[in-house]
Amino acid sequence: MEHFDVVIVGARCAGSPLATMLARRGLRVCLLDRSVFPSETLSTHVIQPSGVAILDRLGMLDTIVAAGAVPLTRFTFVAEDARIDTTFEAEAFGGPALCIRRVALDHLLVEAAAAAGAEVRTDTAATALLREDGRVTGVETKQGQLGARLVVGADGRTSTVANAVGASEYNVAPPSRMFAWAYFEGVHNPEGRLRLGALGELTFVASPTDAGLYMAAVCPPLEIKDAFLADREANFMAGLDTWPELADLLSGAARVGPVRVLASWHGYFREAVGPGWVLLGDAGHFKDPSPAQGIADALRQAERLADSIAAGLNGGAGIDDELRRWWRWRDEDGYEMHWFATDMGATGSPPIATQFARDLAADDQATEQLLRVLNHDIRPSQLFTLRRLGMAVVRAARDHPSQIPAMAKEAALELRNEVRRSRQRPDRTSTTERLLLALTVIGFVVPNVCVGLYLADEGFAIGGYFSLWTASTPSTQLLLDLGIAALAFFIWAAVEGPRARIRRWWLCIPATLLVGLCFGLPLFLLMRERTLASPQPG
DSSP states (O other): OEEEEEEEEOOSTTHHHHHHHHHHTTOOEEEEOSSOSSOOOOOOOEEOHHHHHHHHHTTOHHHHHHTTOEEEOEEEEEETTEEEEEEOOHHHHSSOEEEOOHHHHHHHHHHHHHHHTOEEEOSOOEEEEEEETTEEEEEEETTEEEEEEEEEEOOOTTOHHHHHHTOOEEEEEOOOBOEEEEEEEOOSSOOSEEEEEEETTEEEEEEEOSTTEEEEEEEOBGGGHHHHHHTHHHHHHHHHHTSHHHHHHHTTOEEEEEEEEEOSOOEEEEOOEETTEEEOGGGTEEOOSTTOOHHHHHHHHHHHHHHHHHHHHTTSSOHHHHHHHHHHHHHHHHHHHHHHHHHHTOSSOOHHHHHHHHHHHTOHHHHHHHHHHHTTSSOHHHHSOHHHHHHHHHHHHHHOGGGHHHHHHHHHHHHHHHHHHHHHOOOOOOHHHHHHHHHHHHHHHHHHHHHHHHHHHHOSOHHHHHHGGGSSHHHHHHHHHHHHHHHHHHHHHHHHHHHTTOTTGGGHHHHHHHTOHHHHHHHHHHHHHHHHHSOOOO
């Protein structure tokens, strides 16, 4: 049986970049996929600038652009009578978004993994997992067994790895829409513009892509799936006509190939980590495709996971703790966007949401923040603030008083959703964090109990208490030892706190002076652990 450090099941936009990153770190990697590349898969094709930056760090950007990926420098969002037209400013985002078909992108990523030194085996499906003492130790294929210190499932929504380990789902979001898309050639002046639309019961995604093609998607409510599929081509073209701007753009163009459809899906997070295994990309988390997040999410997850795997397998912290820390980061990173995508893809035209879109369109700062939300620079809650939501309610009630009952219903539904969603949010506290929390509590309680016992026996003679610290040579030696250790700790905390962006790191100093090093030090380490395990801004 062949042995590898890591076996990655799934060689698309999550698995292949991870294989490249790990191989460049000197790990022995085997990358498997049941497909033969180039091959197609479901995708919006859009790579947000945050994902493009990772492709650049991989050294892949020039190759992908040379293959025909279209830079998207402009952005249009339409929601009923609200319209946003803006640009991806290079200074703000580091570069444009890109649009490229997965049949081209995934093939390039697989070739890059092979060039980095990963053992790439396409047309090879993982059929089962190998286990020893409850730990996954490799995969079974029709061509034979492959041993591994870690198995990564990057094999999509129907993940073989996820099914084999019994990964449970949480934060489940039922689908609202089906997605139908097709390619067109001969589009006149397509320009590098990403279009997202919500008109009536339909939503839209449209963009120029590689090979001189233009991708357009129509997304009807799932309730009319059967009627839509009864004549998908006619219904698809009729759907395009409901957005005149898009219909005009495509007039005179010829559709290339069939109308493709995704009608069976749901949003979820899955348990991402277990003994000897981890799930990456859509295998561990899938959301409504409306905001075009999937490729950039896969790339960002892969980059972060590569660091965790390398640290865990190369003698740093234990691999299980490193992976659990990554899991918590993934959930924190994706939680708000998951529900933002769900709400964005919801059916209907709720009056408060429509007014909010009007307000965004009239506010340049808010418009830039919307792009930053899509790029994962800021959280949706930083855009959808209580002040902005309150103003949207006031304006909607003032301008459309007849819709107040609908607004009340919308507000009640949102409140119910928020309560339900907050209850689903899982606790991903790591073993290290639990230990540090316990030591912080003990470090606070024990010194205070000791002081309390002294005061109970001697009365409030605090001067006598401190005089005992230097009453003998051993106690003086211990005091000096602790003093020097505390000084060294303060210097390190003053450097590490700002560097690691630890909020209120300075609290460890009064905590040490007022209680003791046994409280201040674990408190700082606890804050540091939580900060490092959480997604960082920008």
